[in-house]
Amino acid sequence: MKILNADQIRALDKSTIQNEPIAPINLMERAALAFVDWFVDRFPNTTSTKIFCGLGNNGGDGLAIARLLLERDYPIDVYVVRYAPRESDDFMHNHRRLKLVIERIHYVELTEDIPAIRHNEVVIDAILGSGLSRPAEGIIKDTIGAINRAPATVVSVDIASGLYTDQANSQADTIIEPDYTVTFQLPKLAFVMPKNGRYVGEWHLVDIRLHKRYIDHAPTPYYYTQPKDARLLLHKRERFSNKGSFGHALLLAGSYGKIGAAVLSARACLRSGVGLLTVHAPSCGYTTLQTAVPEAMCRPDSNERMLTGQSEVDTPPPADYSTVGIGPGIGKAPETLAMLRDLLPTLTKPMVVDADALNLLSENRELLDKLPKYSILTPHPKEFERLTQTWKDDYQKLELLRNFAKKYKVVVVLKGAYSAVATPDGDIHFNSTGNPGLSTGGTGDVLTGVLTALLAQGYDPIEAAVLGVFFHGLAGDRAAEQRGPIGMTASDVVDALRWE
Numbered sequence: 001m002k003i004l005n006a007d008q009i010r011a012l013d014k015s016t017i018q019n020e021p022i023a024p025i026n027l028m029e030r031a032a033l034a035f036v037d038w039f040v041d042r043f044p045n046t047t048s049t050k051i052f053c054g055l056g057n058n059g060g061d062g063l064a065i066a067r068l069l070l071e072r073d074y075p076i077d078v079y080v081v082r083y084a085p086r087e088s089d090d091f092m093h094n095h096r097r098l099k100l101v102i103e104r105i106h107y108v109e110l111t112e113d114i115p116a117i118r119h120n121e122v123v124i125d126a127i128l129g130s131g132l133s134r135p136a137e138g139i140i141k142d143t144i145g146a147i148n149r150a151p152a153t154v155v156s157v158d159i160a161s162g163l164y165t166d167q168a169n170s171q172a173d174t175i176i177e178p179d180y181t182v183t184f185q186l187p188k189l190a191f192v193m194p195k196n197g198r199y200v201g202e203w204h205l206v207d208i209r210l211h212k213r214y215i216d217h218a219p220t221p222y223y224y225t226q227p228k229d230a231r232l233l234l235h236k237r238e239r240f241s242n243k244g245s246f247g248h249a250l251l252l253a254g255s256y257g258k259i260g261a262a263v264l265s266a267r268a269c270l271r272s273g274v275g276l277l278t279v280h281a282p283s284c285g286y287t288t289l290q291t292a293v294p295e296a297m298c299r300p301d302s303n304e305r306m307l308t309g310q311s312e313v314d315t316p317p318p319a320d321y322s323t324v325g326i327g328p329g330i331g332k333a334p335e336t337l338a339m340l341r342d343l344l345p346t347l348t349k350p351m352v353v354d355a356d357a358l359n360l361l362s363e364n365r366e367l368l369d370k371l372p373k374y375s376i377l378t379p380h381p382k383e384f385e386r387l388t389q390t391w392k393d394d395y396q397k398l399e400l401l402r403n404f405a406k407k408y409k410v411v412v413v414l415k416g417a418y419s420a421v422a423t424p425d426g427d428i429h430f431n432s433t434g435n436p437g438l439s440t441g442g443t444g445d446v447l448t449g450v451l452t453a454l455l456a457q458g459y460d461p462i463e464a465a466v467l468g469v470f471f472h473g474l475a476g477d478r479a480a481e482q483r484g485p486i487g488m489t490a491s492d493v494v495d496a497l498r499w500e
């Protein structure tokens with residue numbers, strides 16, 4: 001699913017109006033109805049609902065929502081925040097219609113006009129929407145502040161008032177902090193930015209049948225991976241396949257005290273459909289690996305505690321494997337750096353690079369050019385910062401991400417809530433699965449195993465990253481259902497992996 005910017009959303013509304021065709025006021029009615037359907041389902045019986053409306057189309061939505069909720073016997077109070085002399089046409093139309101059915105509309109011009117809001121009330125925020133062009137000030141700012149201080153449940157229409165759709169807000173901005181955002185048709189870029197968590201709450205999409213052809217043709221670098229997008233990428237298993245059909249992966253992982261990382265990664269790799277797996281680990285991990293992951297072959301390093309790349313056991317060179325995954329728990333010993341230095345120039349097929357392998361790259365940036373094209377790098381934000389620089393806001397971080405992926409022709413998975421997969425073409429796919437239960441040691445090692453398995457099976461690297469991140473998050477969601485987000489561990493995520 002695409003994510004469009006504020007200008008495109010405006011053009012999409014216009015395109016729907018012209019091409020469906022539909023009168024603007026009827027499109028607003030459709031949006032209000034979609035919101036109301038969601039609202040009635042979520043709040044079947046509220047004792048009191050206060051709707052705050054601005055003077056633009058977001059406010060127009062609010063007035064239409066008020067009328068539709070009144071028809072459904074909801075107790076409604078409407079407050080129009082009168083911050084400017086002019087209202088939008090569709091606002092005025094809905095204002096006239098609402099006046100016919102409501103006893104009284106309240107107008108908020110001064111701070112004294114802002115009503116007290118109690119804890120058992122629901123507030124619907126329709127003050128400003130995607131038309132926001134400057135920070136909220138004056139009476140809008142005061143009203144937003146009062147709503148935020150109130151103990152009520154807050155639902156924003158389309159987007160929290162004061163939050164920009166696709167650019168950074170400043171720290172000083174006053175923005176609604178909703179419990180829910182009900183947004184029209186497509187997600188907004190603002191929703192997936194870590195700094196915006198409290199300005200979005202739990203968000204839901206409602207379909208208002210905006211012009212499909214416009215959406216299909218709209219150019220955008222931003223995508224949101226939904227279940228149907230991910231499932232389309234899954235390869236089917238042939239009836240006459242054998243283990244040779246699904247590749248032989250080599251995983252370079254572990255160091256003294258961190259053999260667990262190798263175990264987790266190996267188990268995840270096997271649970272993600274790899275044909276064969278060899279794990280190269282320091283020799284101290286040999287017995288552990290052979291016991292904990294009997295399905296994998298183990299190549300013990302000649303060093304007991306760290307990876308050097310040397311081994312007494314004769315195996316093919318790394319380049320002969322379907323793919324190589326490197327990083328979980330490997331540490332940053334000089335011997336391990338030397339191994340990485342020797343390894344990279346020998347590889348041509350895309351590989352997976354994680355954790356300390358990324359930290360070694362940040363400390364030896366000349367090695368970045370040696371990465372096989374279309375390799376998948378999986379930094380968390382701190383590792384990404386080490387690879388690049390600090391950023392002033394989430395939008396600048398996205399630009400750094402895009403530029404890095406383009407410059408080195410690699411696929412970068414920037415991990416976190418809504419993990420972002422950046423491609424060498426400059427696209428960014430945000431993931432929709434996962435939960436805070438994944439914020440626990442080892443889940444990143446699991447992801448490395450997952451991605452290594454997909455590359456070994458011959459998935460295109462971009463598809464592997466999008467698909468792997470999606471199913472890793474889905475396994476996290478399943479683990480959270482079974483164990484709860486607090487009790488779940490990385491091992492639970494491995495056990496919850498299911499490719500369907």
Ligand SMILES: NC(=O)C1=CN([C@@H]2O[C@H](COP(=O)(O)OP(=O)(O)OC[C@H]3O[C@@H](n4cnc5c(N)ncnc54)[C@H](O)[C@@H]3O)[C@@H](O)[C@H]2O)[C@@H](O)CC1
Nearest residue numbers: 013028031056057058128129130131132133134135136158
């Ligand atoms: N155009 C359409 O057909 C549809 C629009 N919809 C609604 O329309 C909204 C967008 O409407 P608008 O473009 O009218 O914009 P808004 O309702 O977000 O803003 C209203 C006006 O306020 C002004 N403004 C911006 N920032 C301000 C600030 N900080 N202080 C004071 N004034 C400010 C702008 O000039 C803007 O025209 C969407 O969020 C959505 O809720 C929906 O009804 C779906 C259909």
Ligand SMILES: Nc1ncnc2c1ncn2[C@@H]1O[C@H](COP(=O)(O)OP(=O)(O)O)[C@@H](O)[C@H]1O
Nearest residue numbers: 415416417434435436438439441442443444445
């Ligand atoms: N709040 C969250 N919501 C969704 N996913 C999360 C959240 N926190 C962490 N994750 C996921 O958990 C994984 C953590 O990886 P990482 O930080 O490398 O952990 P580790 O190094 O302990 O293995 C990533 O896939 C990340 O996207």
Ligand SMILES: [K+]
Nearest residue numbers: 125128159161
């Ligand atoms: K709003």
